[in-house]
Amino acid sequence: MRTWFGRTGFYVLVAVIILYSLFPFYWVFKSSMESSVALNQPTTGMLPVQWTFVHYEAIFAVENFLRPLLNSMLVAGLTTIVSVILGSMAAYGLARMPIKGKALILGFVLLVSFFPQIAMVGPLYLVFRHLHWLNTYQSLVIPYLILALPITTWILTAFFGQIPVDIEEAAMVDGASIRQTILKVFAPIALPGIFTAAILGFLLSWNDFLFALSFIQSPNMDTVPLALVNFRNAYYVHYGQIYAGVVVASLPIALIVLFLQQRIESGLTAGSVKG
Template identity: 75%
Template sequence: MMARRWGRIGFGVLVAVIIIYSLLPFFWILRSSLESSAGLSQPTSTFWPIGITLSHYRDLFAEENFLRPLINSIVVAGITTCIAVVLGSLAAYALSRLPVKGRMAVLGFVLLVSFFPQIGMVGPLFLIFRHIGWLDTYQSLIFPYLILSLPITTWILTAFFAQIPVEIEEAAMVDGASIIQTIWRVFVPLALPGIFTGAILGFLLSWNDLLFALSFIQSPNMFTVPLALVNFRNAFYIHYGQIDAGVVVASVPIALVVLFLQRRIEAGLTAGGVKG
């Protein structure tokens, strides 16, 4: 009994250490974003910020016009996520329900594509986008992001859809439901946890990318959040305070999306419970 209690305490301490270690970088970014420029210029740093101020956040939107990169990232990541979820769901449903020949080979190829290095795509995609006039546009980012997010979404949804018993759909059709009604009213509610998981990963891949944005975007009014952050500098000074404030602001939508989808995933798991 005592050994079990000490085991629980040790496990709790380990979890606490991991959580603190994971949150420490974000805490330091938040701390630096609230510190005055004089404090940031000091050769040494203290645990708490020196001269707490919100001037970096004010300058972020007043001088750097950070709202525009936020809108660009939301548009690009949102469109990419929607397309990836729709196409990935259709492909995953076919791979998990239809007698597709070479199913494992297809899934293996999908997984292989997701591991392909991004830097190897930049050159060919740049030549294609320049030829068709897509440079410095939303589609120059959406298309590459689909290359990254669609395979991951398809792989995850295929594995998740395969766990849903096909007898549920057959029972719905026996009761008179059409194929469309069965998919929309029976299958989709059960598949919501997997769909939202794929949406989270697709959104994160699109939101955090810097390489494609750096390669295909040139106009400041088309900058995404990561590209805007690396350009908070001039010939003589790097605006560390504004960069830290921008990182905090850019992390808020991600945190909200993850929290929102986490609740939906829990609700989907509860609604998708099937009694044996």
């Protein structure tokens, strides 16, 4: 009896967890299918009063939501590429090369991830203004390095440290240069780790709101979160379109998570310096 009770309790808990995680998505989906009129009336049920796709049509036909999607992908993608390249190089140096002050370097990288993003906004704004870089892609890619580069470096250092050194050693015994060893022997083995770091770097850049809010000035440069918050004209906030936009913006993220869940989990735990 007691175990039955315990097991039921356990599954109730599991159900609560899944509901808390996923039900808000259902609600936003339901609202995105509701007409504007219904959205302004008290809610009457768990299903839309009348199913409609107008908000989805509007975000692509009227608001050109494709543009922020592309902007976000481009900016997050570029940040990821730069972070992974710089991060892999640094990680290889830290994990494999006999350099001094490793703890110091890793400590510094970690320290940077502790720097408050909000404190960077002002100075970067002024510097970008001076360079006439506000409202450009680089005004996002560069600050996003603060978000993505520390964690990529940490993850990759941890991953590279786990790869057995024997293979590289054998290659070097065969007379391969450092460069050849890295590119031909090491890189293929390290690829899964690099991929993990890339996913996390991408998600972290994709998630930014503060930098985009501060450095982006015209609607055609909006990233996804910024565009969603700005779905409005001078007077009118388009709630239906916001809901539809949230659904559209969440889908790719949900897919990434579903397919790459284990990589993300291992990367997250490695990146936060698990001993």
